[in-house]
Every structure is written in structure tokens, then in C-alpha cells.
Amino acid sequence: MGTRRRIRALLAFGGVAVVALGVGGCGGADVEGAPVEKKAFAFSGGALTIDADNSELEIVPADIKDVRVARQVDGWVFMGDGPDAVWRLEDGRLTLRVECDAVASDCDSVHRIQVPRGVAVTVEDDNGKVTADGFDTALKIRSDNGAVVVRNASGALDLTSGNGEVVVEGGTTSGQVVARSDNGAVRLSLSAVPRRVEAVSDNGEIDIALPKASYDVDGRSDNGEVRIDVPTRKGSAHVVTARSDNGEVVVRNAN
Template sequence: MITRTAAARATALAGAVVVLVAGLSACGASAGDDTDPDHRSFGLQGRTLTVDSDDSALEIVAAENPAGKVEVTRWFQGSVAIGKHPKATWSLRDDRLVLRLKCSGIVVDCAARHRIEVPRGVTVKVRVGDGSVRARGFHDSLNIRTGDGSVRVTDTTGPVELRTDDGSIRVSDTTGPLRLRTGDGSIRADVSSRDVRTHTGDGSVRLELGVVPDRVESRSGDGSVTIAVPRAGYRVTTETGDGGVEVSVPRDDSSAHVVSARTGDGKVTVRTAN
């Protein structure tokens, strides 16, 4: 038999659950739900920009902004059960744009998405603690590093260096030199770059090149490596600790076009692009 005290406690607990659920429904938001995002404009004095973010998804775009003008839009992406709306801080000092987001109260998820429009002709570096990064349209040097999150880059002509400790990397429509590295995740690139270097600790690699490269070097600790290149003679080096090797491109040990593919565990394929 349930005592009156126990019944009262059960009723109170049920009421608290209802309040919590109602709070989640009322206060939870996403980029799609946030119809009134925050926006800021910053003046950039030089020709370089470093983006420093702690916990946000970033979309970085080379835009036809007036010289020295950086536009930033922020959407809240998360859920707050009880507490105030997240507090965002923005600052641009010298060439460093710092983005921070602080949530208080009972927080289910505290995150945001930022779109950053950068004037053309600016060299961009990105440092993110936890969050994915997308970038497109850059003709100058682009350097991105994130601790935990995927990286996607498209439509670039300058040098590109991408690194994530935990996440996949995807690159397309790029012609500049590439340096791609992930600790745990796959790498995919469909590019027309003449110099490509990739490394993954645990994940597969698939490279499709639209032009005859000068050098391609790809390494994986654990995963298959596939490299497709236009028909030409190549100086090819392959190595696998546990897996097959298939090379179907013309081989020429005196060629200036070098392809190197190595994996600790997985198949290595070097073939002619379709």
C-alpha cells in the first residue's frame, strides 16, 4: 500500500518531469528554428584572419565584401531546459576573431553555428576546439584545424592545409597544393591539385585527381588507400602491412610524376582515373 507521503513525492516528481520536458520544448532551438540570428560586422585591418572558436560549427565563405569588412552571423543550435539564453561573445583584435558561447542553468546542448563572410584576398586560419568546419571560395592560403569535427572544403585555388584529431575530411574543386591529416577518420578528395599529401591514423583514403600530379603521397595507419590519376607514366611506391596491392597505371621509374601509397592494414590501389 502506497503511503500518502510516497504518493505526494511521486506526484511532485512527475510534475518536475513535466516542467523539464516543457522547458526543453519551449527553450530548445536549432539553426532552423532560430529565425532571428545575431549578426555582427567587424573591420579587418590586415590581409590575414585567424578564427578562434571553442565549440561551434563554422561556415567560412570568401565573399564580395568591401575590403576589410568581416560579416558574422550566429544561430543558436542547442537546448536549454532551465536557464538563460546562451551568451555569445564576439571580438576582433588585430587579426584574430574570437567566438565564444556560454550557457548557464540546466543545459542539454550548448552549441551554435556561425557563418563568417571574409573579403577576398585574405589569408585565413581557423582553430576550433570542438565543431565542424566548412569553407569555400578561397584563392589565398587556407589553414584549418579542429580538435573534434569534420572538415569540408570546396572551390579553392590557393594552398590548403586541413587537420582534425577526430573527424573526416572532404575536399573538392581545388587546384592548389593540399596537406590533409586526420587522427581518426576517412579522407576523400576530388581535385585538380598537382601536389597532394594525406595522412590518416585510422581511416580509408580515396583520391581522384583531374590533372597529372607532380607528387601524391598518402598514408593510412589502418584503412584502404585508393589513388586515381590521369593516364601518364608514374614512379610508384606502394606498401601495405596486411592487404593486397593493385597498380594499373603505366610505371616509369624515371618519371617526374611520383605516387606513394602506404597503409598498415588495408588494400592499396593506384589506377587510371575514369
């Protein structure tokens, strides 16, 4: 199961310290080789919230009426329980959990989610990368610890990562994009002239590639070079804000 590793756990029993060494046979979680489980959830409505923890998420729209999830879960625990996987959909909220409660553990999972077309999606992921591809409805995605990647979108985007890069690419034509990272780069590439783009990073570079047009640009960095390579015009209907506390800021024409 992947690279072997040694685990050292210091346990206290009645004041006596016990050191457990060399649980090397456990190895690492191998989620790619794990069995695939599938489930369909009855769904109605125009909005879905995905509430996940400790999982990578891959989300796409599809010509379906229900919400379909395929998951792979793998891992091990030392002196504890898990991995225990939970999935449920109630009141428009899809909850996905993988829990390992142990002295030492290595648990991993990936959930691939199909959403009915026309449904607006909100994602709240505490720990894991989130990828969304092909949405023409609004997307609001937050990952506390993981990258956020959006491709081929046309609806409004509101994207945040607490610790990871935020990337918009592919044939994305969204008219409004808000992207923030507390600790990571923000890289946006748009295929249609947007009305509004806001990119903010506390600690990372910002790179925005835009179709040819005149933009009202506010580009700033407290600690990094600022380069504005698109035509600019104050009062333009196409507004771009790009700010980094610590990193280069580039606003350029798309290739």
C-alpha cells in the same frame, strides 16, 4: 524544439544525493530555426585566424573590405547559465565562442563568415564541422572534433581533423594539399594535376582522385588494401603520399 529527451543528473548537496529526472520539456537545440544575428568587423591585413569552439563554421571569400559574420545560436541549460555567445576581432584574430555552463545542457551554433578576397585563412575549431568554399589563397584548417570540407579551392591546403573526415572536392585545383585525420576518412578529389599531395589517417580509409598524369606514389596501409590505379613514375614532379594505419588506401584517376 526537436526530439524530446530525458536527463538524469546526480547532484550532491551536503552529502545527500539528489537525482533529477525527466527534464523532458527541454528538448534539443534547434539552431536552424534560431534568429540570425549579423555583425561586420573592421579588418586590414593579408591573414585572418578564426578561433572557434562549439560551432559549425561556413567560410567563403567575398568582395568586401571587412569581415562579416552571421550567427545562429540555440540551446538550453539545466541549473546553470547559457548559451552565452561571444564574437570579437582583435589583431587579425576572430574569436567565436558559445558557452553553456550547467549541470546538463544542449547548446548549438553555426557561424557563416565572409572574408575579403586575397586573405589567407587559418581556422582553429575545437568542436564543430568546418566548410570552406571558393578560396584562392592558402587555407590552414584544424578541427579537433568535426569534419573538414573544402570546395573549389586553388591555394595551398593544410587540413586536419582530430575526429572526423577530411574532404576536398568540387573544382579544387590546389597544387599542394596536406590532409590528416586521426579518426576518420580522407577523401580528396582534384581537378588539376598537383605538385604534392599528402594524405594520412590513423583510423580511416584514404581515397584520392587525380587528373591523368604520371605520379610518384607512396601508398601504404598497416591494415587495409592498397590500390594504385594512376600511372606511376619514380622521380615525377607530381608526388603523392597516402598512408593509413587502419583502412584502405586508393589512388585513382578522377572520373
